[in-house]
Amino acid sequence: MEQNQIILIDKPYGWTSFQTLKKVKYLLKVAKIGHAGTLDPLATGLLILCTGQKTKEISLYQAQEKEYTGTLVLGKTTPSIDLETEFDSEKDTSRLKAQDVEDILPKFLGEIEQVPPIYSAVKKDGKRLYELARKGKTTEIEPKKIHIYELEITNLQNFPEIDFRVVCSKGTYIRSLVRDIGESLGVGAYLKSLCRTRIGGFRLENAWKISDLETHYRMNKKGE
Template sequence: MANVNSVSLSRLNSLNGIFSIYKKQGPTSADVLNTLKNKLLKEAGVANPNCRKRKKQAVKIGHGGTLDSNASGVLVVGIGEGTKMLTTMLAGSKKYTAVGELGKATDTLDCTGSVVQENNYDHITREAFEEKLKEFTGEIMQVPPLYSALKKDGKRLSVLLKQGQEVEAKPARPVTVYNLTLQDFNPPLFTLDVECGGGFYVRSLVDDLGKALSSCAHIRELIRTKQGQFTLEEHVLREERWTFQDISQSLQPCPEPAPQQNNSKKNKPHRKPTQPGSESSAGDHNHITAEGSSADHND
């Protein structure tokens, strides 16, 4: 009788590279990754896979640039040796479409939290809003949200807060906003298109904008439309396409590894041309807190 499984575990483990999937609103990035693993393992004939157990994982998969549970859009995934390449292969900007609401601030800076402040917003015009956006474009300083994937003593700040522990805000840090435009303004709702570098939180941007406009605001909806070379329109695999065949066809392979240098000092001069320093410049673009942020969704 023919084998009903067209994919073997060995073929699955032969995949090396990165690809992108669509993360829907609701589950965490980790939940989405576990669903992906389960689908692939079941396709390979693994009975009752439990991807939450980290002992001897049958398939090596990781993601770059966490998206909040409330966020959706592009989530880049590395498989096999691709998990080691997420940082260097995600160099470039990220793009988001964010729907915000004026007049209400929440503790999480998005609609999943509790309202902690309400202010009038009748004085805010489209012209005033667009003028204020100029102050948030370019190299700016930003304080990350308390509810985020950033860690203190090895634990996520969001987890510590949910446990009732007191958490201090992280210090402001430099971030880059390449482009910031107001696409729609229908108070109290507004829609922003954001292009930013790594480590940037759109939730913090919206919260800061609300304050700068003498009101307050939070995010209602956040969609990541681009990360690195992957775009929502052209590259993401929807859940029905989380299969060996679809992934293998869309996989961006890992670069060929440089020749092993061993301990030979004679080979050192040949190493300089292959080390442009891109790893350090790309690191922030794959900031695991990214928001999305909140989740990073690097948010």
């Protein structure tokens, strides 16, 4: 597992995609490595790393559809739409029923326009949006066309917490989807947890955990 490989990693919670890449680069001692699609630090799940000549294929993997599972919470919001920032609003959700959520989901299916979160890596005038947001600056963000292929609720037992699964195109922000669902219901929402489970035909269950990769690498070094 060195040069010219595709390496599937289960990105740990709290790590940036770059930190994960840097760790794997150090472990495998590879000169050239890149990742095919960023995950937010508070998200977990599948990260595709490519080494050597395989880095030329990164754009192919980035373009493939993605699958995520996650939990959103209705009635509270944060500026980052996740738990990176503090809560800034709270609204009563007692009038809402599970069916209200089911009823609005179809409006988010198919090709839709989506405004990226202000806390994102999208560039505006040469600056990352999160850099502006962390300085308290606001800016107008252009919507982007994305495609939601599947969107389903998987658990409502802890309502207003909602477990969901979504299959979507490249460029989709799940935090923006959560924000828009919350706004459609009139109470706001934030993303409590998120896991990327699939990119095209690559699945999370076939990915290395960082700890397992470390163990595997050290055992191989001892056997040399």
